[in-house]
Amino acid sequence: MRQTQTSRTQQMDSDTVHPRFGYVGTRDDTPPVEPDHTVSLEIRPRENAPIPAFYFEPAGLAVDVGDTVRFNLATPHHNVNAYHPAFGYTQRVPDGAPPYSSPILGAGEYWLYTFETEGVHNLMCAPHELFGMVGSVVVGSPTGPGANPVGEAPAPHEESRPPEFTAGLVLSDPALAPQTIAEQGSVSWSDLAPESKRPLLRPVEEG
Template identity: 45%
Template sequence: MLRVAGASTALSLGAGTAAGGDGHGDGGDDSKGSDGPVAPQNPKDIDPVFGYPSAAESPCLGEASEDCFEAFAKSVRPSHEVEMYTDLPQLLLAVGGQGALSETTLQNVNEAVADGSVDEGELSNPDSDVEVQLPDGSSESVTVREIAELLAETVGFHFEPAGLRVSPGDVVLYSAESPDHGVTAYHERHGRQHRVPDGAEPLSSPIVPVGGYWLYRFEEEGVYDLYCPPHEPFGMVHRVVVTDEEGDAPEQTVEDTGRPPEETNNLASVLGGLDPNVPSALSALESDALHPERIASRGTVSWEDVVEEHRTG
């Protein structure tokens, strides 16, 4: 008897998994396009603190169209997507890591790209060659000009869009396009300056595996400031404006309950001193580009706008 009961329990659990999915596995490529959605059809509710994480492949990764939202069960269907990126060219990591540039050249390159564009005249030795070892063991020869151009295009770790307007109750899908990203609120209970609306939970995702995703439902009207825990020191922040009315930004509340956003950006330390001149967490959150009113009227604000303001402002 016991054995039969056990078997039947296992069977019903199994059937539930097959019909609904638990958010893990079943995201393989072979099911794509044939039997409909590859995303979990009946994920558990979205937790008000921990959201809904999944290691299964996000149906909205990369260049997917908005139809990708249909792959989610109605009860948790997102209406917005935010992608989490790392924009650090391998070549720059190699140049920086090997200290391939002299101190003088490094400084010259940094100054030349500080405003985000490279003018020929700003570089002292644009055509001099630099020999770089790549991680695969091969070596490559690049010019100082090429290094400068690559540096000017680099915008670092970021959310895209960086600013997003949603309606109360909307679900946002966070897709991990590269490793080691998460989404956490500046909240008193995370030991941080409190930068979320009254009544907002101390929301936080786990670190989302590459290709996976995290769902969160924003309930409280107001301004939510969020950061990626591993990359906050590199300026990786995000602002969600929750409002019923397009163009109407709710008042933002900031309370000094703990550590404020980082004031400096440490990206140059990862690049061996090469500095793409991107904003710190604090300066991004204080930028005009991410002003709540601007987000409320535009709907989305690109990270590139935030970087451009920082470089040219």
């Protein structure tokens, strides 16, 4: 029992970047490590569309093994979640990567995560995934299950779900090809084709 209690204390230690839970901070605090890269979680209105664009900026990012990324919430009610089979998704993270995720966060907060597993990491904001709020972090080399086209990554269970609706379109855009991200260093949301961002869901009509 003592070892279990110690393990839980280490997991939730607020002064470390945990391999599963990362580190949650606010704009006024001092992070435990200096981030190497920054990604913003954004919402932007669409012209002539009732549903806004939900996106990561940049949508694609290349980092080195051991780099820490700071995910800033420019707008509220987002999280950062791996396409990991432990969460019921087809595997779009490297073998050996833990099932990592942030909590749902508010505007002005941030989440740190240190990428220790080489390969392609596809990420989502779980509340807004189907609207296309997904991204890709290439850690070291553009390899692993996440380098496969959408729909061709390993599915450990029949019920495992691949990226769907606009999420699938975004991750299939040529601009987010892992090799392209690795070569360019980063890929902006604006680099994706408009047809890859089109909303495939509609709001419920009021009766």
